[in-house]
Amino acid sequence: MMSTETALSTDQAQHTIADPATLPALPQEGGDVIVPAFSRPKVVTFSHLAQKLEKYISPADMKRILEAFRFADEKHLGQIRKSGEPYISHPLAVAEICADWKLDAQAIMAALLHDVVEDQGVTLEELIERFGAPVAAMVDGLSKLEKLQFKTHVDAQGENFRKMLLAMARDVRVILIKLADRLHNMRTLDVMNRPKRYRIARETMEVYVPIAHRLGINNLYREMQDLAFHNMYPFRYETLSKAIKSSRGNRRTLIGKVHDAVSSALEKNGIHAEIYGREKTLYGIYRKMRNQNLSFSQVLDIYGFRIVVDTLAQCYMTLGILHALYKPIPGKVQDYIAIPKLNNYQSLHTSLVGPYGTPVEFQIRTHEMHHVAETGVAAHWLYKTENETLTDLQKHSLGWLQSLLDIQQQTGNSAEFIEHVKVDLFPDSVYVFTPKAKIIALPRAATALDFAYNIHSDIGDHTASVKINNSVVPLRTELQNGDIVEIITSPNAHPTPSWLEFVRTGKARSRIRSYLRSINLADSIKLGQRLLQQSLKSIHLDEAGIPKPVFDKLLYETGAKTMDDIYADIGTGKRLAVLVARRIASLIDEISRKHGNSVKDEEPQKIEPVIIYGSEGINVQLATCCLPIPGDTIIGELNMTRGLVVHNAECQQAKKLIAREPDKWINVDWGEDLNRSFDCYLRVLVVEEKGILARVTAEISGSDANITAVEMETQGEFNLLKFTVQVENRIHLARLLRRVRHVPGVKKIGRDRI
Incomplete structure (x- = not known):
């Protein structure tokens, strides 16, 4: 037969638009189907649609649907699709897909009208007056935010998706119509140029395919998945077919x-x-x-x-x-x-x-x-009214949609929102139990802290410890099928930046980030102002002497309301101080040239390092991979979620990050009179004999160092002791190492970096 390499080589030779490794890892299918031929779908007429609707729609509702069709047909008159077909064929096809799911009359009307606001300028007030508020609300939820200006496609996609979520959290029919709309667009994508086909197919694969899977619409999920594959990698598709x-x-x-x-x-x-x-x-x-x-x-x-x-x-x-x-x-x-x-x-x-x-x-x-x-x-569709209740499946779906709505309310920007949503769109589930035997489903690799946030955001925020199967375990412990999880809360417990390193669910991540932003704003502003002042100083500029029009134009360009917003973005790593400083310099140059003044280019000075005292608060973090201590040569990373992260200059993890994103790194140095202790990792290789651990810990304590954690593992005939100790600086650490090295039974001791 044919190997993987054979199946892919033809397409790689023909198209280099994207690497296949960038395809998202999607959930497993509930079942497989015969491969679709992907012939162009027939053009749907209203008579085709009516034949399906008459089987379950009342005559009175059919009259309202006919009125919606005539209105849409009139508004789209003269509008042609790229395929050359009248545009009204698209709303009719979307309505037919909805009819296959037996959606109600309001949903069919919204499907027929879903493009009249976006494409033809019909107002929502007109729709409300003619077809009622529920239909208008669905159409509004489906309409894109074309009138707003976005800096990037990701921003536009995020804002459109936010709006759709707001609408479908109120009415699930919105997402069903949206999925039908995307399915028909995918079926007729062949008329688009290659780059646009790829972009639309990739968006379908990343967002709409997993939404269909999460809502359990497997026939739609599988067809859209293969359609997306066909349009992203057509030669691979044909070879496999x-x-x-x-x-x-x-x-x-x-x-x-x-x-x-x-x-x-x-x-x-x-x-x-x-x-x-x-x-x-x-x-x-x-x-x-x-x-x-x-x-x-x-x-x-x-x-x-x-x-x-x-x-x-x-x-x-x-x-x-x-x-x-x-x-x-x-x-x-x-x-x-x-x-x-x-x-x-x-x-x-x-x-x-x-x-x-x-x-x-x-x-x-x-x-x-x-x-x-x-x-x-969409199975046994039942729209909730005063006298009806939702099915269990619809309750599951509404619960998931509501959780996405919670995420969007806590998220700072569109790109971050899309990131959180994608985490929850690709779940490989693990099932655990509360102490009262309630089953909770979470994505695979979810931790005990994700469980806490799944129960309630306030419980997550105040999680102090957790028991799994009656044993106290770290918050970062990954959950396994069948675990019984009990959360212990405390009013004094609060989220820390380190929590972001191990939570897996979008809800937990967005809630933690939201909390850190709220309590950390003042620290972020102070740090950002310091960083910007130093960057300005390096190009011979003093912030106090910069004219107000320069700052006004900078705020307009960035969309920030005040300079504090820009300082906060710099302090949290969302903006680079050196780039903001360069833009300020160019704006000064523009204003000076308008007034006939020339600006002399000067050789930039060396940027002074940011001084670290280790007590700046949670906006400055010491990297846990290397735990730098005073006396180490250090370097700082501007991290969007954790602020300024300080690494040892010899840290291997830092070197890898610098190679990928060098612009996010700045020079930092230790301040003087550091009146505090710093964590440090130690590895001590000892012989396996009675009392050795006690002798080693006694020498560490005798060196005026505090032990905060200890682990032991066997390595052949020796034991490896791993300590986390608190020292003042490198001199203090050297003194400690000398004392422990002379303990009988100690074969090797050294500082450890993860």
Whole structure:
């Protein structure tokens, strides 16, 4: 067959627009489908739409939908899509997709009208008057912020996504219409130029595909995923597509053998079932080849079947019958019925050793579970009214949307918001329990602190310690399936910058950042002002002598309200002081030239280092990878989340960061009269004998150093002791090392850097 390298080489030779490694790692599919041919979809007419709507929409509602269609048709009259089709064909196609999900009349009307505000200048007031406030609110949520000016595409994308979230947190139908809109655009993307196709497809893969998956709409999720793959890497897509078609004949014999054996076994046990063979999506095959370094033939060596039965009890009976028919592979049975996935997907999964030793995967579910697995939140659509309640799946979805809304309210800028949202869009779930046995689902690698913030933001903010399975563990402990987690709070506990290093969920990260910004503003302003003054001094400028028009223009260009905002951005690493200083110099030059004055270029002076005393507050951090102490040569990193981070100049981690982003580093130096202690890591290699730990700790204490942590691990015939001690400076540390080195049984001692 064809190797991974063969599958990719054609496209790499033809297109260098992006590296495949930049593709996001998306969640696993709930099931696979036959590869779509991607022929251009038919043009939808209103009669096509009406045929579907008449099956479940009342005549009165049909009249309102017809009125919405006529209004949209009139407004889009003369507007043509790039394909040459009348523009109204797009809203009709979006409405048809919504009709397939059996959305209500208001949603169908909003789908037909979703572009009239954005493209044709129709006001919301006009929509409210003609079609009612709910329809107008959905259309508003779907409209982009075209009238605002954004500095970057990321800002625009973030603001559009924020607005959509605000609307869909009030009404889930907004995101369903938006997904239908994106699906039809992807189906007709072939008319766009190559760069635009790539950009739209990538945005679809990164944002809309995982949203569809999170909402459980798996048929939509899989189609959009393959459409995005087809438009991002067309030659890879075609190569894999041809390989799959040529391999199908060789697989029919084994698939038929398994199908007949399973069907016969189920009939003997009185179980009526529908059995389907599953074929992986093209993107699923491509991703598996790339991530696991497998050849094409190795990926297709795994066969999949889906069994749909009538009742819940029959699901478990079928599992037992399959395990009696074929030998199960240990550790490959997953019960998503008892504990559903985050998107409420339910099935039993098992992997068996089939004929000729071939692995065969089975999914077992009821008809109801199958319907939910394919259409997710759109299954059995029920819009909440005063006399109706939401389904469990819709409650799950609304809860997730509300959590995203909480994130957007706490986030400082659009790029940061998109970053947080993407964290929550790609969950590989872990399921844990509260002390009262409530199941909490979190992304894989989530920590105990993420659990606390998931329960409530205030609980997260005041987390003092945590117990997992009745044992006290660090807050950074990663959670495992089945853990029982208990949070212990204290009014004196508050978030620290170090928490950002290990939390995984967007909700926890945004809440911590929001708290740190609120309490750290004054420190950030002071540090930023110091940094800017030093940068200005290096180019012979004094902040006090700079005319006010220069600052006014700087504020206008940056969008800041006051200079304190700019100081705060510099102090937290969002802006570089040297770049702000250079812009001020250029603005002075522009103003001087307008008045006929020449500005003499002068040789810049060496920038004086920022002085560190170690007591500046949480806006200045000593890096935990190297823990610098007075006497070390140090260097500072301007970090957006942690302020100024001070590293030892010999720190290997710092050297790697400097190579990547040299502009974020500044010179720093220790101040005088540092009246405090500093943490330091020590490694002591000792012989394994009784009393050695006591002798070493006694010498450390005798050196006037405080021990804050100690760990021990075995290394052959020796033990390695790891200490965190507090010393005043390098001289104090040297004195401590000399004392411990003379302890009998100590073979080696030195300073440790992580």
